[in-house]
Amino acid sequence: EEEEDQGLNEVMEEIDRFDGNTIPTQPQQGGGSDWPYTHSEHELASLLHNLDLNSHFRLPIVYYNTQGLMYSEAMSYRQQFPPAPF
Template sequence: EEEDQGMRDVMEEIDHFDGSAIPTQPQQSSGGAWPYTHSEHELASLLHNLDINSHFRMPNVYYNTQGALYTEAMTYRQQF
């Protein structure tokens, strides 16, 4: 039941992000050019999965922490 409550809490937090509640993105200082090799969707997806895996302490989930996607996602996360 505690795990069910945890899942409900996560889903409730996700539900807060409807179209009108998404925070605005900071403007890039380099003329608005996207500074990453991966899309914002790819970075956000990885960060979302990392947060879910951390929250539920999912075993046997490994990430290549030396890879470009992971490195860029961590840099992207620091902006917020």
């Protein structure tokens, strides 16, 4: 139980450091950053989310431009940050 308390304390300390614009544990985006993609993390996550939903529910007639930059970046992002297992 003490380990849980320690973990909770660490999380609360990180929340206290939250400045309202960024979360310290997430990659930083914006001017001068080293974000390696041309699309935002939100755009990539949204595309990956839609792909997962379409695959899971086997939705017919859903086409994606697999040659496009956004799709390529999303696949690269997924390799770097694989989804959590259910």
